[in-house]
Amino acid sequence: MTLRTRVTLAAGFAVLLAVVTVSVGVYLLVRDNLRDQIDESLSRRHGDSAEQRDFSHGTSTAPDHLPLIEQVFMQIVDRDGDVVSRFDDRPLPITGDVLAVARGEREETFFDAEVDGTSVRVYVTSSEQGTALQVGRSLNEVEQALSRLVWTLIAVSVAAVGLAAAIGRMVAATAAAPVHRVAEAAETVARTGELSHHIAVPGGDDLGRLAASFNTMLDALSESLSRQRQLVADASHELRTPLATVRTNVEVLARADELVPDDRALLIRETVAQVEELTGLVGDLVELARGDGQEEPFAVVDLEEIARRAVDAAERNHPSIVFRVDSAPTLVRGAPGRIARAVSNLIGNAAK
Incomplete structure (x- = not known):
């Protein structure tokens, strides 16, 4: 799942959760409000004492404020549960x-009931001569209003979630663009090996820092690769001469029986010296390759002495060439090993 899809789903789910929570709250609030209005209407109007007397005395007409006759249920019940008078032939449940209430133990009560398949809200209040007046009001209007409210809330929820998903997708596309650029740059580097493929830094935010860090990483990799190539070049340069000398000396020693003892002993010493030099050089190269070699500290060294030692080594490597040193004591400050290597390279290159 891509980042854009995850952000889109997260935005849609968050809005859906918020809308559902608000919708449930609105539904419960409206439902309770409508039922409270019905309870208030029943208790205020149908509890009127004059209306109760008229109905108790057999009046068969509905009150003027109840125009919807089919929505109203009325009856009077005595303390034994017998119906004394009924508005029509639709009985209300007697609980x-x-x-x-009929026995005077309670003043009034409300409850929900079902009459002929119709949900009814029933109000019960004390009447005359130890009876109770039951007035019921159909809840069809309330249920219809709540049904319309439910469908409205569903439509609003779907629209809100769709809008949130669309906005979330656009925001995710904008936010993920730098990430895509970083991914594309990484793929390009992996495919081509070209470490100079930098990406534009969009700003100082988190994604901008990510792009800057990626560019820094590319620079570090490029520098590391450059150092690696330089190390290989230096190693081949440094090892070529001593290896050639050792090989030549070994080939000559293979015909040791043709050499006089003094020449053979000198050749062995020179070969051992070259091997020791080669061993030290290989050790230095290994430390450089590992990256754990410590930087040689600077010191005051005698350049004349270093030059003479380099000439002595060059004479062994190039016996056919005559070297002459014209020098005076010269003190310089630097890394002794690196200075010696630089002088040896100069003399060796001149001899070649």
Whole structure:
């Protein structure tokens, strides 16, 4: 799953969670508000004492404030649970709370019931002569309003989630663009091996720092590769002469029976010296290759002495060439080993 898809899904899910939470809260608030309005209407109007007397005395007409006759249910129940008077032939359920009101144990109560398949909100209040008046109001209007509210909230939720997903996708595309550039640069470097392929730094934010870090890494890799190539070139240059000399001496020693003892002994000493020099050089190269070699500290050294030692080594490597040293004591400050190597390279190159 790509970063863009994850951000899009996260934004959509977050908005969906928020919208569902708000929708549930709105639904419960509206439902309770509508039911409270019905309870208030039933208790305020149908509890009127004059209305109760008229209904108790057999009045068969509905009150003026109840124009929807099919939505209203009314009956009077005595303390024994018998119906004394009924508004029509639709009976309301008689519960223990209704009998408690008829017997004077409670002043009033509300409960939900179902009459002929219709949800009804029933209000019960004390009436005359130890009876209870039950007034019911159909909840069809409330249920229809709540149903419309539910569909409205669903439509709003779907639209909000869709809008959030679209905006989240655009934001993710914008935010992930630098990441894509870094990925493309990394793929280009891996494919071509070209470490100079830098990416533009968009700014000082997290993605900008990521791009800058990637460029720094490329520079470090490029420098490391350059040092590696230089190390290989230096190693081949440094090892060529001593290896050639050792090979020549070994070939001559192979015909040792043709040499006089003094020449043979001198050749052996020179070969051993070359091998020791070669061993030290290989050790230096290994330390450089590992990267754990310590930088040689600077010191005051005698350049004349270094030059004479380099000439002595060159005479052994190039016996057919005459070397002459014209010098005076000269003190310089530097790394002794590196100065000696530089002088030896100069003399060796001149001899070649």
